[in-house]
Amino acid sequence: MIRLAATIALSHLLSRRRQTLVSLLGVTLGVAFFLAVSSMMQGSDADFIKRLVDNSPHVTVYDEFREVRPQPALLSFPDAVVEIRSQKPRAEVRGIRQYKEKLALIADMPRVRVAPVLVGQAIVSFAGKDLGATINGVVPELMTKVSTIEEHFVAGSLETLASDTNGIVIGTGLADKLGVGMGKNLTVTSPAGVVRIMKIVGLFRTGNAAYDDGQAFVLLKRSQSLLNRPNVANRLILKLEDPDLASSVAGAVEAAVGYKSQSWQEASQDLMSLLKIRRIMMYSVVGAILVVASFGIYNVISTVVLEKTRDIAIMKSMGFHARDVLVIFLIEGAVVGLAGSLLGTGLGFLMMLGLSRIEIKTPFNTEPTSLPLDWGLFPVALGVGFAMASALAAAYLPARKGAKVHPVDILRGAA
Amino acid sequence: MTGPLLRTEALTRVLPGEVPVTLVRDVTLEIGRGEFVAIMGPSGSGKSSLLYLLGLLDMPTSGRIWLDGQDTAGLDEDALAAIRLRHLGFVFQFHFLLAEFTARDNVLLPMRRLGALSAREASDKADALLASVGLAEHAHKHPSQLSGGQRQRVAIARALANDPKVILADEPTGALDTRASASLRDSFHDLAHRKGCSIVAVTHDPTFARAADRILYLVDGRLQPPERAAELFQLSIR
Numbered sequence: 001m002i003r004l005a006a007t008i009a010l011s012h013l014l015s016r017r018r019q020t021l022v023s024l025l026g027v028t029l030g031v032a033f034f035l036a037v038s039s040m041m042q043g044s045d046a047d048f049i050k051r052l053v054d055n056s057p058h059v060t061v062y063d064e065f066r067e068v069r070p071q072p073a074l075l076s077f078p079d080a081v082v083e084i085r086s087q088k089p090r091a092e093v094r095g096i097r098q099y100k101e102k103l104a105l106i107a108d109m110p111r112v113r114v115a116p117v118l119v120g121q122a123i124v125s126f127a128g129k130d131l132g133a134t135i136n137g138v139v140p141e142l143m144t145k146v147s148t149i150e151e152h153f154v155a156g157s158l159e160t161l162a163s164d165t166n167g168i169v170i171g172t173g174l175a176d177k178l179g180v181g182m183g184k185n186l187t188v189t190s191p192a193g194v195v196r197i198m199k200i201v202g203l204f205r206t207g208n209a210a211y212d213d214g215q216a217f218v219l220l221k222r223s224q225s226l227l228n229r230p231n232v233a234n235r236l237i238l239k240l241e242d243p244d245l246a247s248s249v250a251g252a253v254e255a256a257v258g259y260k261s262q263s264w265q266e267a268s269q270d271l272m273s274l275l276k277i278r279r280i281m282m283y284s285v286v287g288a289i290l291v292v293a294s295f296g297i298y299n300v301i302s303t304v305v306l307e308k309t310r311d312i313a314i315m316k317s318m319g320f321h322a323r324d325v326l327v328i329f330l331i332e333g334a335v336v337g338l339a340g341s342l343l344g345t346g347l348g349f350l351m352m353l354g355l356s357r358i359e360i361k362t363p364f365n366t367e368p369t370s371l372p373l374d375w376g377l378f379p380v381a382l383g384v385g386f387a388m389a390s391a392l393a394a395a396y397l398p399a400r401k402g403a404k405v406h407p408v409d410i411l412r413g414a415a
Numbered sequence: 416m417t418g419p420l421l422r423t424e425a426l427t428r429v430l431p432g433e434v435p436v437t438l439v440r441d442v443t444l445e446i447g448r449g450e451f452v453a454i455m456g457p458s459g460s461g462k463s464s465l466l467y468l469l470g471l472l473d474m475p476t477s478g479r480i481w482l483d484g485q486d487t488a489g490l491d492e493d494a495l496a497a498i499r500l501r502h503l504g505f506v507f508q509f510h511f512l513l514a515e516f517t518a519r520d521n522v523l524l525p526m527r528r529l530g531a532l533s534a535r536e537a538s539d540k541a542d543a544l545l546a547s548v549g550l551a552e553h554a555h556k557h558p559s560q561l562s563g564g565q566r567q568r569v570a571i572a573r574a575l576a577n578d579p580k581v582i583l584a585d586e587p588t589g590a591l592d593t594r595a596s597a598s599l600r601d602s603f604h605d606l607a608h609r610k611g612c613s614i615v616a617v618t619h620d621p622t623f624a625r626a627a628d629r630i631l632y633l634v635d636g637r638l639q640p641p642e643r644a645a646e647l648f649q650l651s652i653r
Binding site: 001003004008011012014015310311313314315316317318319320321322324407408411412 | 463467470472473492493496497498499500501503505507511513514515516524525527528529530573577585
């Protein structure tokens with residue numbers, strides 16, 4: 001029956017060639033645009049997440065707790081009904097206690113690299129100019145294993161810090177503002193009142209202005225003395241072999257060390273939500289193209305049903321079932337949907353090929369980059385699936401109408 | 416199987432509505448195997464409505480129909496469609512051929528739907544049927560390339576495709592000239608008497624009706640007794 005239904009369906013479509021071609025073109029363009037746009041969006045999402053994952057720690061352990069720890073008075077008298085005012089609260093000592101032990105504990109975890117950091121604020125001065133900067137005290141040998149900062153050096157390196165204990169690495173933005181370059185001495189003043197003269201041994205440029213204007217790297221020991229916090233680190237930075245495991249690793253680390261451990265997904269929740277919203281918007285727009293295209297299919301099949309009412313009546317009088325008629329018109333929708341999807345996929349790949357040849361020069365990249373595209377089969381499957389679904393849905397309504405034709409009503413009218 | 420091929424009992428069809436219209440009233444009849452029966456009557460007397468009921472295209476409001484001993488009451492749409500496909504053939508006033516298909520493809524349609532024959536067997540049978548109605552050399556033509564009489568003969572060949580037990584014809588000569596009508600009349604006569612296929616034909620054409628074995632006469636949906644039918648037929652000739 002399917003072969004017979006397909007023969008009849010094709011004869012119907014061929015009897016209205018121009019209308020069929022227009023609806024076919026609609027589906028073709030719809031699928032092509034769907035493919036090109038969703039490939040571009042998927043590609044840019046993947047590229048964005050890759051940059052996010054590559055350039056930020058996968059897990060960061062902070063010197064703070066998820067929930068504020070209760071004061072000793074509350075712990076001693078949990079059921080007390082009288083509040084004692086003006087008691088002296090216990091002051092928290094900032095920093096990760098016994099960070100070296102915790103560092104060793106995390107380093108023993110499989111497929112995890114970890115580095116300690118002491119982050120603090122300082123004033124960096126040169127030739128009468130004072131600028132605020134975030135001082136990152138690092139162990140260069142460990143830091144290079146968990147950070148991509150090395151890739152962004154325009155002069156010197158992080159390793160140089162190891163050989164020059166008074167060395168400092170700053171961003172090019174900060175250097176430009178101060179008017180300094182490699183080898184110059186800066187005066188660094190911490191909130192603890194400690195003043196150090198430090199020599200610039202490295203310059204980096206990440207392209208992120210806020211980072212390049214405000215971050216500086218020194219040796220961990222130097223930052224501990226500068227910030228007057230000996231033997232303390234307030235961050236542990238983790239890099240994982242599989243970034244997707246960051247959430248579970250963060251949970252395990254937090255359970256093991258007690259300090260707040262944040263995965264990159266948690267830290268970038270706002271950005272991930274933004275990507276999600278962007279994706280919904282994109283699929284709504286390109287999906288709308290296919291929905292509009294499906295109106296063309298609805299139109300052609302409705303017209304055929306209307307024109308072929310008499311044929312439907314005669315087929316039913318011959319012994320065709322209502323579902324045979326339904327199948328005939330659904331096949332018409334499927335044929336237009338499938339042919340449009342195949343042509344649209346071809347056209348979509350051609351469009352993607354064209355897009356991939358467009359070169360973009362960003363301000364911080366000397367090498368031109370091309371548009372990030374996702375060449376995977378997911379957008380194709382999604383586009384074809386959506387086109388087929390809308391084609392069948394568009395065909396179903398007139399097909400159902402055709403299937404419901406009562407032969408006697410038509411034969412009486414025709415007689 | 417013995418007994419009548421088609422039998423009805425108190426068949427009534429009322430069109431519902433604000434003012435219900437009775438199309439067929441209390442019709443009880445029997446059609447024998449290989450019998451050629453003409454149904455006559457004035458316009459609006461319910462001839463076509465009775466034919467649609469006999470062809471299981473419409474459902475009676477009351478009464479029953481037996482086809483070859485099988486009670487058709489209570490059968491669903493699919494079962495009725497299966498009976499139509501296997502045992503009934505229809506010829507209408509207007510040929511109702513599928514315009515996009517050739518004469519051969521039109522004749523092949525019921526056979527392909529039934530699926531009892533191989534493609535080759537079905538094609539050979541279609542050619543044989545077209546040859547039997549004198550259209551062997553027109554098998555490849557589309558309906559638009561055939562005359563009215565030729566189209567009607569293609570419709571007859573199509574009605575015969577699945578070797579039906581009954582051919583139901585609604586004004587088959589209505590759109591034909593005298594010569595084509597005579598040819599069709601002979602075809603029906605031959606089908607009934609040589610091939611044993613029962614024919615029930617609604618007609619206004621007394622010449623055509625005269626070729627039938629029996630003439631039924633309907634007035635206001637009611638089947639007239641044989642004597643009254645003969646009188647009315649005579650009146651219709653004048």
